[in-house]
Amino acid sequence: MxxxxxxxxxxxxxxxxxxxxxxxxxxxxxxxxxxxxxxxxxxxxxxxxxxxxxxxxxxxxxxxxxxxxxxxxxxxxxxxxxxxxxNDFNIVDVLNGVCDKLVNRHPHIYGDVEVENEEDVKRNWEQIKLKEGNKSVLAGVPGSLPALVKASRIQEKARGVGFDWEDKNQVWEKVEEELQEFKAEFNVADNTAIDVEKAEAEFGDVLFSLINYARFININPENALEKTNKKFIKRFQYLEDKAKDNGKALADMTLAEMDIYWNEAKKL
CATH class of the missing domain: 1.10.287.1080 (MazG-like)
Structure with missing residues (x-):
């Protein structure tokens, strides 16, 4: 060697x-x-x-x-x-390419374009990308992105060209509208058979509207959900540990018994 x-x-x-x-x-x-x-x-x-x-x-x-x-x-x-x-490209090409792109997309820094705020910068960015050859504002959203992240990026891209709600109250009204539509179609008290495909479409609308509202109040929905995932995992593992310490298996416990440990975990 x-x-x-x-x-x-x-x-x-x-x-x-x-x-x-x-x-x-x-x-x-x-x-x-x-x-x-x-x-x-x-x-x-x-x-x-x-x-x-x-x-x-x-x-x-x-x-x-x-x-x-x-x-x-x-x-x-x-x-x-x-x-x-x-001989397709090398690291020098990659680094020069990204530098050229950044310079070109920041004419307010490297040119004579004037901007007043972050929104102006985003709007210019999307317009420049269209001039560079993108056929659609949404073309820059990778198809393989997880759906939650993709929804956020789609909404951000649309906002960059002015296609957006005027204020968060309108967005929340849309959330409530979608929730009511979902509930009306798939009321939990109604035991009739559910059209799964239609339910899935309506549920998607609910999620999309909630993600939109999160954007308006500066919450990253991916981060928010992942933090909730981690919180649930931590509390559930506490429940498992406490059950084990008391010589019990979760499968043999009632929900009432598990709730005792769960409520303890919530106080940690």
Whole structure:
């Protein structure tokens, strides 16, 4: 096995980035695993790393955020390395490309366009993207995004060109309207058979309107739901631990018994 010298730790951004490039170049040519990777084999790993970064951000764990940022950055360099081997593009092209895009989309910084606020910036951004060749304002929303995130991005994109409600009261009225429609169609007290496809469509409308309202009051629905998920997991695991400590199995307990531990967990 080759015994390569370890690139020295860098003290500035340029040298640190070059150190990463050097390490990855070595791994790509000498490590059996790294040599076999393609963009397709890396894709699911990149998604996993992105979610790990997201978890660290929600936990507020700065040390973990630092580590996960490094993992994501390594993946970005890896894709560029693979593309350079086929002469399609390299890391320099990637970095120059994103810099050019940022300059072009910020004419209020690098040009003579005047803006008054963040909304003006977003509106200009969407108009510039259309001039760059996007056929639709919504073309920039990835099809593979999770539905909750996609709904938020669709609404933000539409707002960027002025297609939006005027105030949050109108949005909440829409939420109540969708809830009433859903309840009228699928009243829990009515035991008639439910048209699942129609119920799904109506429920989707309820969720979409709630996400819209969240946007108007500056709540990120993805973050909000994930925090609730984590809260539920923490409380449920407390319930499991307390049951185990008392020699009980959850499956053998009544809901009333479980509620005692659940209410304890809510006070923690």
């Amino acid at each position: 080759p015994n390569n010298p370890i690139p020295v730790t860098a003290n500035n951004p340029a040298d640190a980035f070059n150190r990463l490039l050097t390490v990855l170049d070595t791994l790509r040519t000498q490590c059996p695993w790294d040599k076999k990777q393609t963009m397709e084999t890396l894709r699911h790993l990149t998604i996993e790393e992105t979610y790990e970064l997201s978890d660290a951000i929600l936990e507020g764990d700065l040390n973990e955020i630092k580590k996960e940022l490094g993992d994501v950055m390594m993946h970005l360099v890896f894709y560029s390395k693979i593309a350079s081997e086929t």
